[in-house]
Amino acid sequence: MTTTTDLVSYEDALASYDPVMGLEVHVELGTKTKMFCGCSTELGAEPNSQSCPTCLGLPGSLPVVNATGVESAIKIGLALNCEIAEWCRFARKNYFYPDMPKNFQTSQYDEPIAFNGYLDVQLEDGTTFRVEIERAHMEEDTGKSTHVGGATGRIHGAQHSLLDYNRAGIPLIEIVTKPIVGAGERAPEVARAYVAELRELIKALGVSEARMEMGQMRCDVNLSLMPKDADKFGTRSETKNVNSLRSVERAARFEIQRHAAVLSGGGTIVQETRHFHEDTGSTTSGRVKEEAEDYRYFPEPDLVPVAPSRDWVEELRATLPELPLARRNRLREEWGVSAVDMQAILNAGAIDPIVATIEAGADATSARKWWMGELARTANETGTHLEALPITPEQVARVTALVAEGSLNDKLARQVIEGVLKGEGTPDEVVEKRGLKVVSDEGALTAAVDEAIAGNPAIADKIRGGKVAAAGALVGAVMKATRGQADAARVKELILEKLGVSEG
Amino acid sequence: MPGITREEVAHLARLARLELKPEELDHFAGQLDDIIGAVARVSEVADQDVPPTSHPLPLTNVMRADEVRSSLTPEQALSGAPAQEQQRFKVPQILGED
Numbered sequence: 001m002t003t004t005t006d007l008v009s010y011e012d013a014l015a016s017y018d019p020v021m022g023l024e025v026h027v028e029l030g031t032k033t034k035m036f037c038g039c040s041t042e043l044g045a046e047p048n049s050q051s052c053p054t055c056l057g058l059p060g061s062l063p064v065v066n067a068t069g070v071e072s073a074i075k076i077g078l079a080l081n082c083e084i085a086e087w088c089r090f091a092r093k094n095y096f097y098p099d100m101p102k103n104f105q106t107s108q109y110d111e112p113i114a115f116n117g118y119l120d121v122q123l124e125d126g127t128t129f130r131v132e133i134e135r136a137h138m139e140e141d142t143g144k145s146t147h148v149g150g151a152t153g154r155i156h157g158a159q160h161s162l163l164d165y166n167r168a169g170i171p172l173i174e175i176v177t178k179p180i181v182g183a184g185e186r187a188p189e190v191a192r193a194y195v196a197e198l199r200e201l202i203k204a205l206g207v208s209e210a211r212m213e214m215g216q217m218r219c220d221v222n223l224s225l226m227p228k229d230a231d232k233f234g235t236r237s238e239t240k241n242v243n244s245l246r247s248v249e250r251a252a253r254f255e256i257q258r259h260a261a262v263l264s265g266g267g268t269i270v271q272e273t274r275h276f277h278e279d280t281g282s283t284t285s286g287r288v289k290e291e292a293e294d295y296r297y298f299p300e301p302d303l304v305p306v307a308p309s310r311d312w313v314e315e316l317r318a319t320l321p322e323l324p325l326a327r328r329n330r331l332r333e334e335w336g337v338s339a340v341d342m343q344a345i346l347n348a349g350a351i352d353p354i355v356a357t358i359e360a361g362a363d364a365t366s367a368r369k370w371w372m373g374e375l376a377r378t379a380n381e382t383g384t385h386l387e388a389l390p391i392t393p394e395q396v397a398r399v400t401a402l403v404a405e406g407s408l409n410d411k412l413a414r415q416v417i418e419g420v421l422k423g424e425g426t427p428d429e430v431v432e433k434r435g436l437k438v439v440s441d442e443g444a445l446t447a448a449v450d451e452a453i454a455g456n457p458a459i460a461d462k463i464r465g466g467k468v469a470a471a472g473a474l475v476g477a478v479m480k481a482t483r484g485q486a487d488a489a490r491v492k493e494l495i496l497e498k499l500g501v502s503e504g
Numbered sequence: 505m506p507g508i509t510r511e512e513v514a515h516l517a518r519l520a521r522l523e524l525k526p527e528e529l530d531h532f533a534g535q536l537d538d539i540i541g542a543v544a545r546v547s548e549v550a551d552q553d554v555p556p557t558s559h560p561l562p563l564t565n566v567m568r569a570d571e572v573r574s575s576l577t578p579e580q581a582l583s584g585a586p587a588q589e590q591q592r593f594k595v596p597q598i599l600g601e602d
Binding site: 064069097147163 | 515519558559561563564565568569570571572575577578582589590592593594595598
């Protein structure tokens with residue numbers, strides 16, 4: 001386990017080999033109940049409080065498929081431009097492992113509900129890459145194991161394991177790509193962009209929250225290298241349960257470097273499962289597959305076939321929302337931002353808040369400025385995401401309205417936002433309580449300007465002599481005197497007016 | 505129709521976690537061979553135009569609404585467990601995996 005892995009530099013690896021990837025993503029659906037029984041899927045319940053004879057695999061129990069689970073699978077298939085099977089069955093995937101009390105997982109084998117699709121993904125620089133989809137099929141999640149007696153809960157050295165079956169039977173959709181070829185050095189970026197786009201798609205469909213950090217979406221990265229002049233794929237490794245976007249990219253990159261080291265040293269890649277380690281960004285060998293897996297799939301006799309009528313499929317197609325990439329492209333045009341900026345907005349999770357702020361009356365530029373500036377920074381510092389901040393898009397829109405009407409300047413607006421985030425009330429309440437108002441009383445402003453000129457005769461002379469840039473210092477003095485509550489542009493105007501110069 | 509070999513029986517026994525004695529391997533190989541031979545006769549009459557059957561009833565799309573029904577209590581769920589700890593099923597060390 002502790003032996004170091006030989007790597008070659010990423011550039012050298014790509015100079016000699018082309019990477020081929022296959023990505024398998026499991027999405028836990030957000031249904032209220034499990035796939036084949038009525039047990040709740042609510043998170044955080046007491047161990048083994050959400051199980052029944054069906055999901056425990058007790059004799060005599062019979063599964064019945066969840067209609068919403070099938071509907072979600074079809075929606076995902078349609079959004080991925082797949083064909084939807086006219087008739088398909090579930091199959092038993094037989095294996096012995098304590099996370100599945102039935103000793104088989106109910107899945108689909110050679111008759112997936114959706115197949116032959118594609119998803120267009122956008123890379124950081126705005127170019128589009130098409131990822132072909134092999135299939136999307138329905139299955140169920142396993143129970144949760146806790147390993148006792150080993151170091152830090154790991155399976156190695158564990159004395160025994162404890163099983164909680166609350167998760168066993170929760171609906172999963174497994175989405176499998178066709179081999180992704182031709183991405184070259186951008187393969188890790190494509191992998192990340194694909195998983196990111198898929199997550200956006202799943203969220204837009206409303207079938208799952210797809211929170212990777214909560215295990216609602218998990219990715220297996222299959223990767224192999226082939227020499228540049230070869231026409232056959234190399235042997236692949238399967239890196240399991242890579243559970244963040246960043247990790248997907250790092251795992252692909254690491255495996256490219258590792259495979260290249262083995263191959264260029266004259267070795268052969270072992271087909272095996274590998275584990276990704278978040279802390280080091282490396283993978284280690286898991287289980288070696290001495291033989292092809294023998295799951296003895298056979299059609300599930302306890303469930304009848306699923307045959308979605310074409311009417312139902314078309315009805316579902318009609319309910320699909322505008323898909324995320326198309327929506328981002330539309331918003332990009334409406335907001336007048338570059339592809340790179342849009343990517344940053346997406347990465348910050350700011351699209352929906354900005355849209356809602358604009359709907360509440362703000363202009364696009366201001367809405368974007370607040371969510372991507374002040375608020376993104378706060379979310380970052382407090383380790384949360386934008387939509388979890390204690391401020392609503394309506395409140396941000398109100399702040400921008402106050403700025404637009406001239407009763408707040410940017411500096412004061414920041415203080416208002418800070419107040420709202422601290423729970424001091426609505427923007428108007430914070431303005432009221434903190435006494436934040438731009439000083440628009442010309443008399444008070446003029447007095448402050450006179451005072452600043454009198455207090456800084458040398459600077460005033462410079463300005464009189466034509467050095468308009470020096471006015472900044474006087475503006476600063478006025479702002480200080482009014483505790484930031486003056487309209488800086490108006491102050492500058494007044495100063496120049498008083499000193500008899502005009503802005504060049 | 506090729507016969508079921510001893511090796512195939514041993515392989516299946518391993519997958520099913522069954523410990524079989526050498527004489528049992530031979531015994532079951534013969535029995536399985538007979539069973540499969542009998543079932544295979546179906547293909548003598550079922551041609552391409554007869555689709556394979558996986559369910560005896562001509563039903564499709566039997567689904568249930570996504571509505572929560574009560575589960576077993578943890579005590580009931582664990583009542584058949586040979587061992588338990590922290591309200592969870594306790595299983596022996598998982599060997600040779602991961």
